[in-house]
Amino acid sequence: MDSIVANNCTIHFNNTCYTSVNKHIKERNFSKIFILVDENTHQFCLPSFIEKLETDSVIEIIEIESGEINKTIDTCVGVWNTLSELNADRKSLLINIGGGVITDLGGFVACTFKRGIAYVNVPTTLLSMVDASVGGKTGVDLGHLKNQIGVISNPDLVLIDTQFLNTLPQNQMRSGLAEMLKHGLISNEGYWNKFQNLEKLTLNDLDTLIHESVMIKKHVVTVDPFENELRKTLNFGHTLGHAIESYFLSNTNKNTLLHGEAIVVGMILACYISTELVGFPKQLTADIKRLFIDYYGKVTIDESEYAPIMDLLKYDKKNNHGNINFVLLEAIGKPKIDCLVDDAIIINAFKYYAS
Structure with a gap:
C-alpha cells in the first residue's frame, strides 16, 4: 500500500x-x-x-x-x-x-x-x-x-x-470498525456499501479498507486541520456517543463501553435525529440501526439515565456560545454541521434506539 x-x-x-x-x-x-x-x-x-x-x-x-x-x-x-x-x-x-x-x-x-x-x-x-x-x-x-x-x-x-x-480480541476489532463505518456514512455511499456484510470481512479486506479510511480522514484534516468546518463532520455520532461513553465510564454499576461501542449507539441516535430534522431517509435509519445492532448488540440505557447522559453534552468540544452542536446527515456522504437539537428529540432518539 x-x-x-x-x-x-x-x-x-x-x-x-x-x-x-x-x-x-x-x-x-x-x-x-x-x-x-x-x-x-x-x-x-x-x-x-x-x-x-x-x-x-x-x-x-x-x-x-x-x-x-x-x-x-x-x-x-x-x-x-x-x-x-x-x-x-x-x-x-x-x-x-x-x-x-x-x-x-x-x-x-x-x-x-x-x-x-x-x-x-x-x-x-x-x-x-x-x-x-x-x-x-x-x-x-x-x-x-x-x-x-x-x-x-x-x-x-x-x-x-x-x-x-x-x-x-474481537471486541477491540469491532470497536475500530465503528470509526470506519462512520467514515462511510459521512464520506460516500460506495465506501459505506463495502460494509454491508460485516461478518464476512477478512484481514485482507481490512488492509484495503484501512488504507481507504485513512485517505478519507487525510482529506478532511488537510482541508480543515483545526476543526473550523469540514473536520467537524468526523464527530458524527460522537456528540451523544462521547456522553454515553463518559457516563458508563463514571458509573461503577455500569460495564465500561469501548469507544466504538458507544459511538455505534451515538450514530444510531444521530441517524434518528437526522431523519427528524434534516430529511435523512427513515428507511435508511432503520437499515443502519438493524445492521449495527445485529453486529454490535444493544446497550441497555434506562430512561432514568437519559437526563444525566444529556447533561454531559455541555462538555462536548464542538460547543460554542452555549450551543450544543450536532453533526447530522442529509444523505449518506452529505453531513450537516452545527445543528441544534431540542431535548425532546434527543429523548425520542433514545426511545427509538431502545425500541
Missing part, C-alpha cells in the same frame, strides 16, 4: 514502516529513543517491533497501565518524570506503541516535554489505525470527560502494521 502524506506527517503501511523509521532514526541522529507501551503492547507488540529497529542508540521502555481510565494528566506526570530521570533531552525521540490511549497521551507528553520532542506513533488497534493515526490530535481526559486537554501536533511518522491486528 502506498504511503500517505497528511499535514507534514507521513503514514506508512506494513513493511514500509520499518525501512522508513530506520531511515528516519539514522538521519535525525536522536540522542536517545524512548518507547511508550502498556502491559499488552509490551508483551504482544514490542518484541517484534524492536527486532526490526536498526539503531545503536540507547532504547528505554516506559510502561503505563492500559485503558481509558488511565488517560489522565496524572499518567502524563509519571511519564514526564520518567523521561527526566532517564535524562531525556530535546533531541530525544518518543515512539508510542499502542491504541488511542497510548498515541493520544504519548503524543501529548512529547509535545509538552521540554516544549516539544519528536515522536512517532505506532497504532496497534484498528481504532487507532483509522482514527488516532491521522490529524495530530493529542491529549487526555479530564476526569471522566473525554479529551478535554490536549493540542494538535503531528508526529514525525505514523507506522501502520496491520499484523498487530492479529493480537486483538
Whole structure:
C-alpha cells in the first residue's frame, strides 16, 4: 500500500514502516529513543517491533497501565518524570506503541516535554489505525470527560502494521470498525456499501479498507486541520456517543463501553435525529440501526439515565456560545454541521434506539 502524506506527517503501511523509521532514526541522529507501551503492547507488540529497529542508540521502555481510565494528566506526570530521570533531552525521540490511549497521551507528553520532542506513533488497534493515526490530535481526559486537554501536533511518522491486528480480541476489532463505518456514512455511499456484510470481512479486506479510511480522514484534516468546518463532520455520532461513553465510564454499576461501542449507539441516535430534522431517509435509519445492532448488540440505557447522559453534552468540544452542536446527515456522504437539537428529540432518539 502506498504511503500517505497528511499535514507534514507521513503514514506508512506494513513493511514500509520499518525501512522508513530506520531511515528516519539514522538521519535525525536522536540522542536517545524512548518507547511508550502498556502491559499488552509490551508483551504482544514490542518484541517484534524492536527486532526490526536498526539503531545503536540507547532504547528505554516506559510502561503505563492500559485503558481509558488511565488517560489522565496524572499518567502524563509519571511519564514526564520518567523521561527526566532517564535524562531525556530535546533531541530525544518518543515512539508510542499502542491504541488511542497510548498515541493520544504519548503524543501529548512529547509535545509538552521540554516544549516539544519528536515522536512517532505506532497504532496497534484498528481504532487507532483509522482514527488516532491521522490529524495530530493529542491529549487526555479530564476526569471522566473525554479529551478535554490536549493540542494538535503531528508526529514525525505514523507506522501502520496491520499484523498487530492479529493480537486483538474481537471486541477491540469491532470497536475500530465503528470509526470506519462512520467514515462511510459521512464520506460516500460506495465506501459505506463495502460494509454491508460485516461478518464476512477478512484481514485482507481490512488492509484495503484501512488504507481507504485513512485517505478519507487525510482529506478532511488537510482541508480543515483545526476543526473550523469540514473536520467537524468526523464527530458524527460522537456528540451523544462521547456522553454515553463518559457516563458508563463514571458509573461503577455500569460495564465500561469501548469507544466504538458507544459511538455505534451515538450514530444510531444521530441517524434518528437526522431523519427528524434534516430529511435523512427513515428507511435508511432503520437499515443502519438493524445492521449495527445485529453486529454490535444493544446497550441497555434506562430512561432514568437519559437526563444525566444529556447533561454531559455541555462538555462536548464542538460547543460554542452555549450551543450544543450536532453533526447530522442529509444523505449518506452529505453531513450537516452545527445543528441544534431540542431535548425532546434527543429523548425520542433514545426511545427509538431502545425500541
